[in-house]
Amino acid sequence: MSTLKGAAIIGQSGGPTSVINASAYGAIKTALDSDVITHVYGAENGIKGVLDDKLIDMAMEDPEELALMKFTPSSALGSCRYKLKDPDVDDTDYRRILEIFKKYDVRYFFYNGGNDSMDTCNKISKYCLKNGYECRVMGIPKTIDNDLAVTDHCPGFASAAKYIATSVMEVYRDARVYDTGMITVIEIMGRNAGWLTAASALAAYKGNGPDLIYLPEVDFDLDSFIEKVKAIYAKTGKVIVCVSEGIHDKDGKYIAEYGSDLASQRDSFGHAQMGGLASYLANVVKEATGAKVRGIELSLLQRCAAHSASQTDIDESFMSGKCAVEYAVAGITDKMVGLKRTYDENGKYVCEPELVDLSVVANTEKKVPLEWLNETRDGMNEKFIEYCLPLIQGETQMVKEDGLPRFANLKKVRATV
Numbered sequence: 487m488s489t490l491k492g493a494a495i496i497g498q499s500g501g502p503t504s505v506i507n508a509s510a511y512g513a514i515k516t517a518l519d520s521d522v523i524t525h526v527y528g529a530e531n532g533i534k535g536v537l538d539d540k541l542i543d544m545a546m547e548d549p550e551e552l553a554l555m556k557f558t559p560s561s562a563l564g565s566c567r568y569k570l571k572d573p574d575v576d577d578t579d580y581r582r583i584l585e586i587f588k589k590y591d592v593r594y595f596f597y598n599g600g601n602d603s604m605d606t607c608n609k610i611s612k613y614c615l616k617n618g619y620e621c622r623v624m625g626i627p628k629t630i631d632n633d634l635a636v637t638d639h640c641p642g643f644a645s646a647a648k649y650i651a652t653s654v655m656e657v658y659r660d661a662r663v664y665d666t667g668m669i670t671v672i673e674i675m676g677r678n679a680g681w682l683t684a685a686s687a688l689a690a691y692k693g694n695g696p697d698l699i700y701l702p703e704v705d706f707d708l709d710s711f712i713e714k715v716k717a718i719y720a721k722t723g724k725v726i727v728c729v730s731e732g733i734h735d736k737d738g739k740y741i742a743e744y745g746s747d748l749a750s751q752r753d754s755f756g757h758a759q760m761g762g763l764a765s766y767l768a769n770v771v772k773e774a775t776g777a778k779v780r781g782i783e784l785s786l787l788q789r790c791a792a793h794s795a796s797q798t799d800i801d802e803s804f805m806s807g808k809c810a811v812e813y814a815v816a817g818i819t820d821k822m823v824g825l826k827r828t829y830d831e832n833g834k835y836v837c838e839p840e841l842v843d844l845s846v847v848a849n850t851e852k853k854v855p856l857e858w859l860n861e862t863r864d865g866m867n868e869k870f871i872e873y874c875l876p877l878i879q880g881e882t883q884m885v886k887e888d889g890l891p892r893f894a895n896l897k898k899v900r901a902t903v
Contacts, residue, residue, distance in 0.1 A: 490817075492522075492592060493526070493591050493594070494517045494592065494594035494811070495529050495587075495590075496510060496544075497596070498529075500602060502561040503628055503641070503646065504559040504795045505645050506642060506803070507559070507560070507561070508803035509598050509626050510563060510598055512809075514526060514528070515553075515808070516812060517594070522815055526544040527543060527592070528541065528898075529542075531565060532597075532599070533583075534568050536586050537583065539586055541586075542901060543901040552894065556804060557883065557893075559792035562896055565599075569606075570609050577613070580610070580613045584617060588619070596624050597610075598807070601634060601848065601851065604847045611820045612820075622814040623844075624810040624813060625810075625822035625847070626806050626823060627640050627641055627823065627825075631676060635847050635850035636847055636852075637824030637847070639877060641825070642803070644799035644874075646791075648794055648795070651689045654694070657672065657782065658689065658696075661724060668723075668724055669724075669727070669768075669775065670725070671727045671729065671768045671782070672686070672727065672728045672729070672783075675785075675788055676732055678702055679701075680702050683700070683701055683729065683730040684854055684866050687871065688878070690866075696728040697718050698715070699727075700729045700864060703859075705734065711767075712770065712774045715727065716774065727767070729764070729767065741766070745765070768780065796882075798837075800882060806825065813841065821841040824847075825837050825839065858870040858873070
């Protein structure tokens with residue numbers, strides 16, 4: 487493969503995580519250090535920044551400030567939820583993207599995101615190839631939902647899982663302070679895949695976890711749920727339930743829609759807007775039991791809690807961005823950097839990069855294996871614990887000033903040609 491010289495664009499897309507900037511930093515630093523990448527640009531607000539010609543000159547940033555991205559939550563370059571149309575139907579956006587690529591001599595494009603972002607990568611890669619423009623396109627995975635196909639796990643999931651497990655353990659203790667009964671319903675992110683809610687089982691593994699766990703992989707029966715809560719409450723006087731925001735009945739209707747029309751609202755990708763489930767179930771349970779019931783929605787906290795991030799997750803996220811650039815410079819294109827789980831001779835967990843075809847991963851969701859649930863489908867078994875536990879190891883090395891996090895503050899100098 488011949489050496490390809492030119493500029494690189496790095497963009498972030500979709501919902502942020504506490505470690506997505508570690509991936510971006512891995513790509514930015516490696517690209518800046520490359521002798522074949524001439525300029526490194528950050529796309530403001532993902533692909534929208536490319537379309538609007540809003541690019542950031544990453545060489546103008548202080549290296550020490552960039553390094554703080556490893557421990558800074560959210561998307562430092564800005565994100566978006568913008569769906570590119572099928573180029574065979576409308577290639578307006580693609581012609582504009584190619585125009586910008588040519589303007590800045592962009593020969594490398596790295597996109598850091600989830601399912602829909604990999605779809606964007608795939609479409610841009612195919613369009614460039616079709617139009618005879620050499621540009622190496624690589625996907626850098628991220629999603630707390632952990633639902634990208636093929637890869638063992640996704641950067642961002644482990645830190646969110648660690649926060650969820652820790653929070654559930656803390657709520658467990660708080661809910662047992664008084665000598666009166668109490669039922670707590672905790673709503674956790676996860677529209678179609680229940681990986682995050684399953685992570686609450688780590689709290690149970692430590693003896694401070696939920697009595698019931700419900701994932702969208704299994705149809706939710708409201709009557710059965712109420713009977714189980716009643717039985718546990720009658721026996722112990724304390725109940726904690728963890729539910730995925732996307733649980734649905736046997737007809738596919740979101741339980742969140744029972745209480746409001748929020749889940750009927752859609753974004754540009756056709757995704758339902760979630761929320762309000764904990765409040766709805768808390769009201770239902772209160773009416774059925776007469777007990778004191780509290781509904782808790784973890785909401786954005788679970789994806790931006792950099793203070794409790796897994797150092798393993800941070801390191802793997804950085805690696806995925808670094809490898810994306812190294813692979814592209816070596817001549818590889820149209821791939822995503824997946825994560826492969828291996829074990830050394832002592833049985834210790836090891837993570838290695840693994841290339842995945844963008845066409846395979848785009849718009850494909852990975853669900854929690856049903857065999858990792860318990861027999862009654864309202865909890866997890868040891869197989870999930872074995873899968874998840876190695877991923878949450880290590881404490882963040884976050885820099886602090888005056889007892890508070892020191893996050894990266896980028897200058898974001900606009901690129902010019």
